[in-house]
Amino acid sequence: MSYKILYYVNQFFGQVGGEEQAGIAPFYKEEKIGPAMGFEQLLKGEAQVVGTIVCGDNYFNENTEESLKFIYDTIAAVKPDMVVAGPAFNAGRYGMACAGVANAVIDKLGIPVVTGMYHENPGVDQCKAKAIIAEVTDSAAGMRTALPVMAKIALKLLKKEELGTPKEEGYIAQGKRLTVFADKRGSERAVEMLIARFKGEEFETELPMPVFDKVAPAAAIKDLSKAKIALVTSGGIVPIGNPDRIQSASAQKWGKYNVSDISELTGGYYTIHGGYDPVYANEVPDRVAPLDMLKKFEKEGLIGEVYEYFYTTTGTGTSVGNAIQFGKEIGKELKEAGVDGVILTST
Amino acid sequence: MKLELRKVKVKDIVLGDQMKFADGVLTVDVNGLIAALKDDVNVKEIKIDLAKPGDKTRIIPVKDVIEPRVKVEGKGNGFPGVTTPIEQLGSGAVNVLDGAAVVTIGDIVGFQEGVVDMWGEGAKWTPFSKTMNIVVDIIPANGLDPHTHETTVRLAGLKAAELIGYAAKDAVADEVEVFEMGSIFEETEKYPDLPKVVYVEMLISQGLLHDGYIYGVNSQQILPTMIHPNEEIDGAVISGNCVAACDKITTYQHQNNSAILDLYNRHGKDINFLGVILTPELTTLAGKFRTCDYTAKLCKSLGADGVIVSEEGYGNPDSDLLMICKRLESEGIKTVLITDECSGWDGMSQPLADTTPEAVAVVSAGNVSHVVELPPADKVIGNAKAIATLAGGWEGCLSEDGSMKCELNAVIGATSEIGYHNLTVKLY
Missing domain, CATH: 3.40.50.280 (Cobalamin-binding domain)
Structure with missing residues (x-):
């Protein structure tokens, strides 16, 4: 044919x-x-x-x-x-x-x-x-x-x-980094690369350094006491049982949970993040995502209100491509909800 | 310092009623081993099983892999400072049950445990499909807190390797590897014209399932420290079962650290290998600055012309890796890095969490998010369902027929950043 x-x-x-x-x-x-x-x-x-x-x-x-x-x-x-x-x-x-x-x-x-x-x-x-x-x-x-x-x-x-x-x-790289088998193990390739450098011979890095985006910060909030503040974390804090099955590494999704009726995450939440010692976060999840302090500030009038939803995902091993997508999706929701500022915590 | 690794080739392993090695066959005394490991009050039950290369067997969730050995000359059998009294390591002779490995599994402690497939597609992705594996399944006592649980399984694995190692006590070596290196001054006098090279081995040091140990000292508590390469090969450094399965440095990989071995191989020929600096990867910014400055200073003080730096884990340690590189290159020290990447399922994302223009020579050990499809096993040692909660797995990644899809993240040793395995990444 x-x-x-x-x-x-x-x-x-x-x-x-x-x-x-x-x-x-x-x-x-x-x-x-x-x-x-x-x-x-x-x-x-x-x-x-x-x-x-x-x-x-x-x-x-x-x-x-x-x-x-x-x-x-x-x-x-x-x-x-x-x-x-x-x-x-x-x-x-x-x-x-x-x-x-x-x-x-x-x-x-x-x-x-x-x-x-x-x-x-x-x-x-x-x-x-x-x-x-x-x-x-x-x-x-x-x-x-x-x-x-x-x-x-x-x-x-x-x-x-x-x-x-x-x-x-002879084509222009598409930007796909594909995992393949090499003839030699990594350590041998590293030693050979170093020796080539000593001898002034040509060598080719296997990982050209990435170029990062720069994000301009938003303007400052003029009056915190009238501001609606949302809590967002990449620390993997989720309701106990992980109802949305967010991955413990290399997240493919994010979750949002209504926190309007609670004054802290402790008791109902824990972490599924695979990149740090979870023991202390499980004891007091507010250590990673400080809902307790935000609610306290809300009560004291320091901030206007805490947004009713808390957003969460896992940062460890999560591709930048996925992170950009999550950021856009969460950002859009927060913008539409009239949120003025975000406390964004990582681990 | 002179260390001999006397390797006895293990051609087969069987379960029996005494520890012995004869005619290439390693016999494991099952009941004796179980009884000894149950000495620890925190161990409730032990099960022993075998997995050989080519068996359609899946082992999961794997915590550590350890090479069984016995010291036959010089001091320091076992793992001094951890399972045996402290001794200076790096000299003498060790009988190695070459080709055998102790693999620990059992109730999941954290998300950083992994899978080893002994056959087919899965076997390609892990170096531990090529070893004869004695699988030690550790069921801890009820109610242990996570840190005690981790310590319990870590020690049980090391102890098992030590006990099995005794089988080789009187064995005749098939092959002897000699590692001998004098002081830096002596070696430099011998090889005045060869470039001086230091190996910086970064150890993740960040809490539960994220710590390495040196003579039993948690790497969280050290300043970067220099050790003789023989000490690590002799068992001075052990795994705290750190980080994702794909790039944790298992104890076996410390005992057979490929970066050390490949540098030793060129010592006196192309380079003058000065030694190893163990550097903790800490979580605080001040900690990162301190250890990175200190590491670069040690390299400079030693007069290094070149350095190889290997990472453990990914994410925040990428910063340590590149900070060390920046400092070394700024001092005119040629630096080669070994790392792995998080480029996403499609490989289209930027590979590292940090960047620096000084990192011009980097070896990539693979993309941790590369997805592999593993066919169903005839036999699963452990719990196949564990994959759903491991780093690299997800809910629903295990099919009803037993096949599963996961990222390399979950495959033990797949993207080893000490360069133990042969994966790389190519730009398409």
Whole structure:
């Protein structure tokens, strides 16, 4: 069986014209246009390009919805196994269009997409996590070297063969850190890395340092005595019995519990956190999430009120991806509830 | 200091009525072992079972793994300062039941216990699928508080390894490994041109199931301290069953610390291995500053040109790891780190809880959140249901047919940060 590929290019590579044609609406032809022709030759008969969509870069970026609808309709008619877009080299609007096509096709239809971009193309960050982007030069002069890389990747994906590392295959890393078996144990690799450093030889770190987000602090609360304060913790404090089955490490969810009728967590709560000595937190869970003090302050009028729900999850081993999601979800609820400030405790 | 590890290869293990080793077969005196361990009033019941490589057997929840040995020359049998009177370790000769291991299980103390599969998919992920395992199931007396419960199971495991070790007392070694190293001055005189290397072994020191012990001293209570590599190989450092199963340094891994062994292997050839600094990972900020400053100072005082730092656990100790690295690199000391990562189920999250530009040479031992699917076992030693509450498991991760899904977090030794196992992470 030969796999079917739908190709996507812009007005320039679609041979319609240059910048003056960037506003043209998408059209489809059952032909191999521009790079699609050279691309198909590289597939050695194992897959074929069934047709090409041509769309102006400006049109796509200004009328994304209409453009995507055209693409969805074409896909519904053509039923391709894969969509290939570009290569866009360092053309920003073309890159953004390829990324837009890639994300939409992958998210909505689950069809794999291969494209090609220069690593600085703004389209890279838009779609690298979903599409496979061949790393190509910054100008169309690199077409001859770009297409074989894209074709090889496309065939591997179509045949469901495992893709090698970005370096081996020539694509831009998607950012997935996958656990694999090494030839040597870790300690031996460490000793060899150190000796390479002594000898001034090249070495490659297995873990490039992460880059952290910086969050600007919110403005100060002007009058605490009128403020609604919520209590949130990553210390794994949950009602005894852990009704929502929050994990003791690497949390996949968070919980919220009504604390409007209690004056402290002690008695009804404990910790399921797997990252610290739980004995003292189990004795007095308020040591980790100080509801007792907040309620006292509420009584004394120091703060306006304690928000009725207490939010909790486990911090240990929890991926930053999950933490960002929890933060957004909890933050949204607190914002909607008119909460002015949060006491956020970790362990 | 000169230490000989006289290794007798264990080809099979059987349960019997006396401790003996003959023709490669280790016989475990079941009733004798049970009676000895029940000497502790905090132990209510003991069960002994065996698990061999290739058996379709699952062991869970595993607390510690210990290598059975007996000291045949020099002082300090057992674990001085813990199960036997204090002695200076690091010299003499030890008969090692090579290929055998004591694995402790029993009622769950905390969330930091794990699983060992002896066959198939699961066997790939743990180094302890390759050892002949004597599984000691410890049922504690009723009503023990958690700290006493932990101490009880820790000591029972060490004692079991010691008692089984006696079987090798008169055995003839199949292989002898000699670890000999003079003072720093002597070694430096011998190898004046080789770069001087220190190994910094971080020990988590944060309370129940989070402590390491050195000659019986809880690592929480120490300043970073230097020990001769032979001392650790000779049993000076034991596990307090610390942290998640995947990166706790079991006692077995201290006895066979791969970072020490691999550095020793290059000593006199490519490097001049100066020794080991044990560094506690504390919970307080002041504690972290103190130990990290102190560790860097010790390395500098020793004249180190390079340092390998291994972490234990993840999360807040990532900060200690990188703080030590920053200090060492700032002093011009080339530093290589061994750690593991929390990159999430999909591997898309940032891998560490801290960052520093000085950390340019890092070995990754795997993603603790990597999810594995383990098929049903023919036999479960322990309690398969424990997986739901372990770090790395979750409610519902055990299917009715006995198969289970879990993170590497729950697999003993999977992402060992002393580099004992062969996992790594590649960016895709």
